[in-house]
Amino acid sequence: EAGVAQSPRYKIIEKRQSVAFWCNPISGHATLYWYQQILGQGPKLLIQFQNNGVVDDSQLPKDRFSAERLKGVDSTLKIQPAKLEDSAVYLCASSRQGGVTEAFFGQGTRLTVV
Amino acid sequence: GQQVMQIPQYQHVQEGEDFTTYCNSSTTLSNIQWYKQRPGGHPVFLIQLVKSGEVKKQKRLTFQFGEAKKNSSLHITATQTTDVGTYFCAGRRDAGNMLTFGGGTRLMVKP
Numbered sequence: 001e002a003g004v005a006q007s008p009r010y011k012i013i014e015k016r017q018s019v020a021f022w023c024n025p026i027s028g029h030a031t032l033y034w035y036q037q038i039l040g041q042g043p044k045l046l047i048q049f050q051n052n053g054v055v056d057d058s059q060l061p062k063d064r065f066s067a068e069r070l071k072g073v074d075s076t077l078k079i080q081p082a083k084l085e086d087s088a089v090y091l092c093a094s095s096r097q098g099g100v101t102e103a104f105f106g107q108g109t110r111l112t113v114v
Numbered sequence: 115g116q117q118v119m120q121i122p123q124y125q126h127v128q129e130g131e132d133f134t135t136y137c138n139s140s141t142t143l144s145n146i147q148w149y150k151q152r153p154g155g156h157p158v159f160l161i162q163l164v165k166s167g168e169v170k171k172q173k174r175l176t177f178q179f180g181e182a183k184k185n186s187s188l189h190i191t192a193t194q195t196t197d198v199g200t201y202f203c204a205g206r207r208d209a210g211n212m213l214t215f216g217g218g219t220r221l222m223v224k225p
Binding site: 033035041042043044045048055056058059091093095101102103104105106107108 | 115120145147149156157158159162202204206211212213214215216217218
């Protein structure tokens with residue numbers, strides 16, 4: 001079974017620039033999560049999708065962050081414009097519905113804003 | 115909003131010593147999960163607890179879910195250098211609800 005795929009692995013941008021991250025979850029997984037993990041902290045949930053609907057986006061800074069999950073499969077997370085404090089690893093995860101709903105994480109995208 | 119807190123933040127142990135990390139939620143949880151993240155890696159699922167007072171074991175690891183379903187613990191017996199990493203608990207208030215992570219406990223093991 002293929003894992004969660006994310007790209008790019010690394011990205012360096014200047015503040016006020018835009019950036020987009022892509023995630024392909026495990027096939028058949030209905031739930032998709034985007035987490036922001038700042039160095040030394042736990043993952044902070046930005047948005048959670050169930051199929052192509054949003055379950056929770058209460059911690060997504062909507063003035064600069066946006067996410068979509070077209071057709072309930074792949075997802076993109078965008079930051080526009082980026083700030084220095086957005087430097088973090090952005091983790092995508094997916095889980096199946098029902099039963100043990102463990103989250104399978106991708107390798108993450110390490111974003112550095114300079 | 116839902117908050118999940120973990121203590122301690124860091125723990126240094128000598129190889130062979132035991133280790134425990136504690137997790138507390140501000141709200142009653144439907145279930146709680148534990149993950150391990152190696153340095154430079156991503157979180158990897160260890161276990162899920164669902165029932166009040168549930169205890170599960172995986173070799174040297176023992177996981178407990180509190181009676182009130184608001185706290186949990188992970189205990190490692192006789193730590194090894196391969197146990198190094200950060201251990202996170204993550205809870206759901208309702209099934210299908212958002213999965214909220216604690217701040218993690220970073221375990222360092224001296225050989």
